[in-house]
Amino acid sequence: MRSILIFINLLFSFSILNAQIPTPYLGSNDLYGLKLEDGTIVLDPKYEYINPFKNGIALVKQGKLFDSIYGFVDTKGIEIIPLIYSAAWDFRNGLAKVQKNDKWGFINNKNEPIIPFHYDELEEFEEGLAGASINDKWGFINIKNETVIRFQYDGILSFSENYASIRIADKWGFIDKKGNLMIKPQFDMVDQFSEGLAAVAKNDKWGFIDKTGNLKIPFQYDLISKSSEGLIAVRKNDLWGFINQSGKQITPIHFRIAEDFKDGKSLVELNGKAYYINKEGKKI
Numbered sequence: 001m002r003s004i005l006i007f008i009n010l011l012f013s014f015s016i017l018n019a020q021i022p023t024p025y026l027g028s029n030d031l032y033g034l035k036l037e038d039g040t041i042v043l044d045p046k047y048e049y050i051n052p053f054k055n056g057i058a059l060v061k062q063g064k065l066f067d068s069i070y071g072f073v074d075t076k077g078i079e080i081i082p083l084i085y086s087a088a089w090d091f092r093n094g095l096a097k098v099q100k101n102d103k104w105g106f107i108n109n110k111n112e113p114i115i116p117f118h119y120d121e122l123e124e125f126e127e128g129l130a131g132a133s134i135n136d137k138w139g140f141i142n143i144k145n146e147t148v149i150r151f152q153y154d155g156i157l158s159f160s161e162n163y164a165s166i167r168i169a170d171k172w173g174f175i176d177k178k179g180n181l182m183i184k185p186q187f188d189m190v191d192q193f194s195e196g197l198a199a200v201a202k203n204d205k206w207g208f209i210d211k212t213g214n215l216k217i218p219f220q221y222d223l224i225s226k227s228s229e230g231l232i233a234v235r236k237n238d239l240w241g242f243i244n245q246s247g248k249q250i251t252p253i254h255f256r257i258a259e260d261f262k263d264g265k266s267l268v269e270l271n272g273k274a275y276y277i278n279k280e281g282k283k284i
Contacts, residue, residue: 021075024050024058034058034077043077057091057109072096072109081111089124097122104132115145126158129177140164140179149179160192163211174198174213183213194226197245208232208245217247228260231279242266242281251281 022034027045034043034050048068051059057072062083071083072091087099095106095114104122106115115122115130121138123131129140129148139151140159155167163174163182173185174193189201197208197216205219208227223235231242231250241253242261257269265276265284276284 021053021056022077024052034073034075042075043073051090054090054092059088059090059096070098080109081107092124095125097124106130114143115141118145123156123158126160127162127177129159129164131156131158131164138166148177149175157190157192160194161196161211163193163198165190165192165198172200182211183209191226194228195230195245197227197232199224199226206234208247216245217243225260228262229264229279231261231266233258233260233266240268250279251277 020036022036022042024032025035025045027033029045031045032047032050033041033045035041047060047062048064049061050073053075056075057080059070060073060079060083061068061070063069068086069083070085070088071079072081072088074080085098085100086102089097091109094108097104098107100117103117104119105113105117106122108114119132119134120136121133125143129142131138132141132151134151136154137151138153138156139147140149140156142148153166154169155172157165159177162177165172166175166185168185170188171185172187172190173181174183174190176182187200187202188204191199193211196210199206200209201207202219204222206221206224207215207219208217208224210216221234221236222238225233227245230245232245233240234243234253236253239253240255240258242250242258244250255268255270257267257274259267261279265278267274268277278284
């Protein structure tokens with residue numbers, strides 16, 4: 001019985017070791033390799049850069065500047081996708097955006113093209129649709145490479161909360177997933193919707209609108225973040241503070257740095273000291 005338990009423990013330990021995800025490290029040759037937490041070398045330094053692993057796959061790069069090529073390795077350091085792409089993004093939801101011969105498409109982890117190399121520019125899939133550009137005009141495609149919203153816009157931001165930002169000439173507005181114009185182009189700059197509000201700018205000042213296009217928070221801030229857990233970081237005169245979705249000031253605008261709230265707290269810096277605050281603006 002004792003022998004069986006020892007064998008099980010050894011098997012468990014071996015499985016844990018195998019499950020370790022290696023991390024990139026910089027070698028003496030100024031190239032990157034992979035090693036485990038205990039220092040075990042998985043891959044000798046050979047790449048110009050290695051991104052952190054995502055779902056067991058890491059983006060790797062060789063070459064510098066305009067001579068760079070990209071591919072992907074697994075946790076054993078094996079090149080599962082050869083370095084044949086002139087640009088690439090990390091895998092996300094089973095797909096990676098890659099560029100070949102100056103055109104963009106999507107591949108799966110077997111290096112099979114899911115979206116063909118047809119587009120001049122391409123955004124990630126968000127809410128089932130990806131922004132794509134042909135001949136300087138933007139539209140949206142689905143995962144079957146079907147054009148859902150025709151190529152007619154001068155710029156776009158990806159879908160968020162069922163709305164996408166679109167630019168016609170130099171003004172931004174919003175459409176829904178059927179391409180219906182929901183908020184006419186009228187803003188100098190915009191951000192995506194978050195928690196029912198979108199940051200919009202006119203004449204170098206930022207405010208917030210709701211999904212009907214009504215101005216909920218006036219144009220008065222130099223810069224603002226997305227609404228996060230009901231609170232918004234706003235900047236005036238190079239300093240940050242927080243307001244709520246009604247525009248009520250929650251903290252003074254006096255922080256040098258103020259990060260978005262996450263799990264009920266925000267990291268801020270005041271007078272050279274960094275600390276967390278809660279949603280009432282009190283130091284934690």
